[in-house]
Amino acid sequence: MGGKAGDIDAVLGFHIRLAHGAVLRHFAEHFAALGLTQKQVSVLWLTGDKPGVSQIDLAARMQMDRATTMAIVHALEGKGLIERRASATDRRRICLSLTTSGANKLDQARAAIAAHEAWLKQRFSAAEVDMLIELLARIHG
Amino acid sequence: MGGKAGDIDAVLGFHIRLAHGAVLRHFAEHFAALGLTQKQVSVLWLTGDKPGVSQIDLAARMQMDRATTMAIVHALEGKGLIERRASATDRRRICLSLTTSGANKLDQARAAIAAHEAWLKQRFSAAEVDMLIELLARIHG
DNA sequence: TATTGTTATACTCTATAACTATA
C-alpha cells in the first residue's frame, strides 16, 4: 500500500473522504425502502426532537446553507412528513413540526439508523467509538 | 447540546458527515487559486505517484465508480495536466501520466495540501492523528 | 464471458446571488 513519493495515506483529509464515502454508500444501499436521503433523515430527526424549530436553526445545527436547507425541507414537505406554521412572535420565522405521517416515518428511520450504526460500529469497541466521535467533533466544532 | 429523545450526537455517521463537510468547506475556501477540486488533486497525486496507472486502478484506490473517475480524468486532461497513452500489453487499458505542467501543478498542490493538513491536524497530537487515521481506515477498509 | 473505457442521464449536495417580508 502507499505511493512512493507522496504517501497519500498520511493525508488525514483523504481518509475522512473515503470513510464518508463508505458510509454514504452503505446508507444508499440499505435505505432505498425508506425513501429518504441521509440529510432528509437528519432534518426529520432534528425536527422531531425539537418541534417548532426554524430552518435557520436546522441550517446551523447541520452546518448547511439556508438554501440547501430549503431544498431538504421542501422535499420533506412534498412527502407530507413536515408541516410549517408561522411563528407567533417573529413573523419572519417558520416553525417546522412533524405530521403524523412524519412521526411514523421518523420511527422507521430511527430503526434503520440503528441498524446502520450497528454496522458502522461493529468494528470498534465502545471506547473507540467514543474516542472517534470526540476526535471528529474537534474537526466540525 | 443534544436533542431530548433521539440524541443525534451519539450517531457516528452524523459526525463523519459534519467533519467531512468542514474539511470540504476549508478546502474550497483556500484552494480557489489552485483551480482544482479535492478529487482532482487526489487523482493528480496518485498519477504522479504511479505513472502509467489506469482509470480502473484510480477508481479502486479512491473507491469511486468508473464513470465518476472518467469525469475527473477528463477535467484534468482538459487542463493539460494529464496525458493518456494506450497500454502496450493490454489495449483495453489507458495509461495515465502527468504532463510537465501537471507535475508542476502537483508540486503546488502538495504544498497547498500540506497547509490544509496543518490546519486540520493542529487540534490533535501526533498520536491522536495516528489513532484517527487508523480508526477511519477501519471504516473504508 | 469478463474487463476497460466511454457516453448519457439523473439525483443529491453545496453554495452564491438576488429578491421579499419582517424586525
Next chain:
DNA sequence: TATAGTTATAGAGTATAACAATA
C-alpha cells in the same frame, strides 16, 4: 441594517445503464 425565507442557478460528486473494443 439585519435576519429569515425563497427562488434561480451552477458546479461537484455519485451512481446506473448501455455501448464498443479488447481480453
